[in-house]
Amino acid sequence: MRYVSFGDEPAVKPDDFFMNEALKEAKLALAEDEIPIGAVVVCKGQIIGRGHNLTERLNDVSAHAEMQALTAAANFMGGKYLKECTLYVTMEPCVMCAGASYWFQVGRIVFGAYDPRMGFGRLNQKITHPKTIIEGGIRENECAELVRSFFKSKR
């Protein structure tokens, strides 16, 4: 994992750095008037898949950021599984996306904002792959604020 340093400033932790990349994707979604959720898949310090929510553009309620990023990453790898990869996503994945991560055998999932209503964590059973490590709350406020202000603007 590479650390990214900007001159005299303290080095940015990889998780923060890659979550920022996921946030960039979320902002692309926002620019397209989509619910601003973004994701990247990282393997050995390299981004191998990116995606943002495209449910409106594709008129497909299943076109979540994670699904785009995971299939792009698997495509890049030319293989089936993403065992050595980390999925960074600005919002806690839903049951569908967590279920997809099972099939891809994603090594680690790092998410930003918690989603108590639709997030997979509300289930009292583990539905991700047994080997998948989960971490939530990375850059939580920024990730949550993007979605919050989007819905506020729609009211």
Next chain:
Amino acid sequence: MRYVSFGDEPAVKPDDFFMNEALKEAKLALAEDEIPIGAVVVCKGQIIGRGHNLTERLNDVSAHAEMQALTAAANFMGGKYLKECTLYVTMEPCVMCAGASYWFQVGRIVFGAYDPRMGFGRLNQKITHPKTIIEGGIRENECAELVRSFFKSKR
């Protein structure tokens, strides 16, 4: 819902008829050396989406029959939701596909064979949409036998 009758024989129940269509899809998968699972989506007696497992061909572990059929159906409808539709699938959907059916707000899911290991029914919480009606075990033996003999041939 239309009933389909063949001459003097008793009318075929719609669920049997459409599950047979899903079985046809499963056999297409088998012909391509894919795990033989098939699905159709039906709205007002008309098939508006078909799909079969394409995980090998697409090199995408998430390319399940249900995902193909649901996105095809939503595409056909030009709308987001499949509230008045029935998803027929030869195997109990996995967590990912059941999670997708939530977003599509599928009216009814009819599946063939139960899948105690990967089926969504193993969860002790409902993950499909609150309004989704679920029925399992339609043409169960045929649906299960297809998959069983596929895996047997691989050993």
